Amino acid sequence: MAKRFNSKFTHLSPVWYDLKSQGTGLILEGRHNADMGWISELRMAGDAWVLPRVVLEAFPAELLTTKKRRSKAITLLVSECKEMGYDGVVLESWSRWAAYRILHDPSMRNLALQFIKELGDALHAVSLERNDKQRLQLVYVIGPPHSEKLQEHDFGPKDLRNLGDAVDGFSLMMYDFSGPQNPGPNAPLKWIHSTLQLLLGTDKNSALAHKIFLGINFYGNDFALSGGIFIFLFYLYNFCC
Template sequence: MIFSKTRLIFILICALAYEISASQTLSPKNKGTKKKSAEKTDKKPSKERLGPQKYSVFDKNFVSQEVTAKDIVNNHRAFFTETDEYNFDGLVLGYVTPWNNHGYDIGKIFGNKFTHISPVWLQVRRKGPKKYEVTGTHDIDKQWVVDVRNAGRERKTKIVPRVLFDGWTGKDYTELFNNPKERLSLSKTLIESCKKHKFDGFVIEVWSQIAGAVNPDSLVELIRDISDLFTVEGLDFILVVPPKRNADLFTSKQFDALYDYVTAFSLMTYDFADPTRPGPNAPINWIEDTISAISLNETRRKKILMGLNFYGNDYTANGGGPIVGHEYIKILEQFPELSFTYVDKVAEHLFEYKDKDGINHLVFYPTLYSILQRLELAHKLKVGVSIWEIGQGLDYFYDLL
């Protein structure tokens, strides 16, 4: 059987499903009762809607467990015209990549929905003893930064580019961990770059790269030394941290040790599955377990940014891989009669299709309903959210934020 492995997983997942709860605790600030009644009969428009609309996805009752390919195709590019309004009161970080131009548009349109936006532009490299360089600055779009900051009336979105430790050797890390002067030089280089380009801080990604290979206490010391200088300069410092997996690379001990030193922790609660073990992108129970494992103290969780994937995965018996919004829509356009299944246990929708070559596919991609379940979980756990990445999702997703 061509699809036996994936099909088996599909059956196992569906076997876990149980009756869905209809309760919703996170509601939009602008509910518009009269608008709802006016739009109930218009859930399935005959042609695609584009751009700003008088009604939100809540008003049009699109945030439902029941979804169809036709509804998604016809409405995914429409969004509520009041883009200044936001529904989620915690920290909201959105990542933007230079290889996905639509993300830049999303940042300008919905900037007020985000407290922070992190363009994936920069790398830091070690050039020699106590010599460091921030690269990738050619990708910086100064006008875009201004536009995003001015996108909303109620709050000014902070621009905090991600900085990746790139091209480092084991010797480079050893020197950094063992020599305080190296850490000071690195910190000054990062801050000088931040101030030169008038950023509000940085998102630092190093922990997930080397956590399994070094003493975690050394990593804690490194982050503390860098963040101390960021604090002095009034800059935000957001640390990317890995989720709970087979080996816990970031624990409650490290969270407590760093809590007072960072603005927030960007928790990578996505990519639970992969082509070698097809399944849901980020089961909601796994997300909750991961957050609870980091901190049981609700008052301290406000600094945890629960990772949300705005991309999906298309699996086959031979592997498959990630898909982004326009690829997902293309599938739905080709197979308008396909049937969605909502798996309550993991709070995700999935569907199957057979391509023109007769190959079976299993697809997991976020829907309005699955995203809302995660936003409600964030509300319940008193955490913020981080989205990878805003150019990969559908435009009407942002009505939820």
């Protein structure tokens, strides 16, 4: 589909990489997933940027509090882009940091934001292999709040403004509103509107609206009541941003 409709895409993000802790160091896994033939065909047919997704699985307390490890993580990502000829990366880390509860600590949250800024600056310092007038890009994955008010761990307006210059796009995953405990629509339009309002409601943030890549679900859940227990099935698991 990416090859067939190449001219209609600006960015393509294959799910290939994980950055993990290994002993006292870090390791970037996933190069074996890279399909260089596919990338070559894409570039022969159009101008879509290829930014593989990287899930940051490294232990956050060790990564973020140690300057040497932060620098190592950034070096691994930038080097992989240069060696493989990518156009940048899509980084997913906020949900994992929230799971480790480090975003509740203001000092750790600041370190997390600083790491993303440093990565963005490092990528922007590198010219594209095929066009030296353009730079490597950073797209950052963010999730929606699941309540009307932002919780401590949620990505909010301040975070958006803080990262506005360092990040080229924010991949906002707007789905999975409902689940087995609360069956219902997957991505109700009202929820999407309210989430965007939370992030972009102020004049200061409105200038960043063009950087929001809205994740739209191309799958649905079928909930069925069986013996008092809801059972749900996934259909057409796919999405685009």
